[in-house]
Amino acid sequence: MQPAPEPHGRSDGLHLVFLASPLAVRDNLAQMLAAPPLRDLSPDGRGTAELVLAEVLNNIGEHAYPDGPGPVWVTLTAVADGTQCLVVDQGIAMPHERLPVGQLPSTDTALEDLPEGGFGWHLIHSLTNDLTYLRTGGCNRLSFLLPQA
């Protein structure tokens, strides 16, 4: 494994590194919620944080590392207007090295055509501010603010 990308150049906040498999994502979400800064949010704020981070991390597991779990670095920092989050991985870049738009799939369809996926990026866009994606040095860097509830 290569050395960890330097997330912020500062050491405050919560830092976690793990392999992005569905079960590891679940375990690490539990750890994140049990520690500051997420521990100190309202129940609603914690629910939103868990949902957004689950979507981001499971996307990485599924799309950035399709051949098996790879490492992901998470940094969560309390800021004046919420929680600043940075998630870094060394997997495959986003399509066209751009942030997916998060267009909600249509529900105005026949039963058999109802969407079973395509919700994740819409949820991420809906629940975050300042969502930014950067492909640099072989890494995907996704940063966003979870606004104060």
Next chain:
Amino acid sequence: MQLQTQTRPKVISVTVIEDRIDAATAIQFKEKMRDVTKNGPDRVVLDLARVQFLDSSGLGAIVAVKKLLGPDRVLELAGLTPTVEKVFRLTRMDSIFTIHPSVDVAVSHAASA
């Protein structure tokens, strides 16, 4: 993934005895739901009162169960906790399901229908 079912004359209710339906359990949930709803009444009420967390994979699995039941049977939902309700609302999937406050309310609806 533990599911508890109760079959009544015209409705089967399925209670999820887990606190989450997520990427790690969505496929298992879908398969167990297919098993427990096989050959039952046309109306299926899914009780989510114990589920504190649902992600897009879990949502996709619930939609998949609705599709598996086919056009002649119906999947209704009951007991959505706040984060679960938020996922349905933000994705507008609340528009494709009848959602009841609790499984008891859902079942009493059946009795009066």
